[in-house]
Amino acid sequence: MRGVARRVTADLTARRHLDAYVVSALALVFAIVTVVSDAISVDLRWAVALAGLGVLVYRTTAPKPDVTxxxxxxxxxxxxxxxxxxxxxxxxxxxxxxxxxxxxxxxxxxxxxxxxxxxxxxxxxxxxxxxxxxxxxxxxxxxxxxxxxxxxxxxxxxxxxxxxxxxxxxxxxxxxxxxxxxxxxxxxxxxxxxxxxxxxxxxxxxxxxxxxxxxxxxxxxxxxxxxxxxxxxxxxxxxxxxxxxxxxxxx
The missing domain is CATH 3.30.870.10 (Endonuclease Chain A)
Structure with missing residues (x-):
């Protein structure tokens, strides 16, 4: 977990993969809220799911980062x-x-x-x-x-x-x-x-x-x-x- 935390911190500091982290954070929050209540509408849940899918598809087609x-x-x-x-x-x-x-x-x-x-x-x-x-x-x-x-x-x-x-x-x-x-x-x-x-x-x-x-x-x-x-x-x-x-x- 410490290694993951360090990697995420380094990415955020360098402003790398921000799109993926934003969608992941939203998906996590919505998942937690959904477990404890029904406050989030079905349409909003689908919007987050589709956003995550879109980011995933985009990242598979995006060019690889330049070698340092x-x-x-x-x-x-x-x-x-x-x-x-x-x-x-x-x-x-x-x-x-x-x-x-x-x-x-x-x-x-x-x-x-x-x-x-x-x-x-x-x-x-x-x-x-x-x-x-x-x-x-x-x-x-x-x-x-x-x-x-x-x-x-x-x-x-x-x-x-x-x-x-x-x-x-x-x-x-x-x-x-x-x-x-x-x-x-x-x-x-x-x-x-x-x-x-x-x-x-x-x-x-x-x-x-x-x-x-x-x-x-x-x-x-x-x-x-x-x-x-x-x-x-x-x-x-x-x-x-x-x-x-x-x-x-x-x-």
């Missing part, structure tokens, strides 16, 4: 509601750019990709990571991703080497019904990007910004965008990946 900025922009805890591995199990096409991609290419996520996109004849997995042969890009990435973290848990060079070994193993040793490609980029644009079914009607992109002087990698800001949210910006971010893919060298 705090709901749009989150840290990595935002993935907990729907883990990446769960999404990957049903994905047909997956794109990834990240300096190392060590967190995305975890054993759990790779298992989902193995039984998902890589196990489908029409499946596709494309991955871009930083170029290990480009010393300048690798050294700068250490400054961006290691030296700017207050509480680091991973070391860029070791993570990158581990990812390269995993990519090589997938390419050489994994049986695949779908297609798998990976490339190396000589420049870190300051964000990581995951696209799930980007060419489908239910496509989505997840972008994480590396930032400067984060407490930890988990505190970085990210947002998730569906194709239906904004066609303009969805195409912008999928085109960002396509541009990086075209600029990257084949491993």
């Amino acid at each position: 900025i705090d709901e749009l922009l989150q840290d990595r805890q935002g993935f907990e509601a729907t883990p990446i591995a769960k999404r990957l199990r049903t994905a047909r096409e997956v794109w990834l750019f990240a300096p190392t991609g060590i967190n995305f290419l975890s054993e759990e996520n790779l298992a989902a990709l193995r039984t998902g996109a890589l196990n489908r004849p029409d499946g596709s997995l494309r991955i871009v990571v930083l170029d290990p042969a480009n010393e300048a890009a690798m050294n700068l990435a250490v400054r961006q991703l290691d030296d700017s973290i207050t509480y680091p848990l991973q070391e860029f060079g070791a993570c990158h080497q581990q990812v390269v070994r995993r990519l090589e193993a997938i390419a050489r040793n994994w049986p695949k019904a779908g297609t798998f490609e990976y490339r190396y980029l000589d420049y870190n644009p300051g964000f990581s990007l995951v696209a799930i079914d980007p060419t489908g009607k239910d496509g989505r992109v997840i972008v994480e910004f590396h930032g400067f002087r984060n407490e930890a990698t988990s505190s970085r800001m990210h947002f998730e965008l569906e194709a239906s949210d904004s066609r303009r910006w969805f195409l912008y971010w999928t085109n960002q990946f396509e541009q990086m893919w075209a600029a990257a060298r084949t491993a």
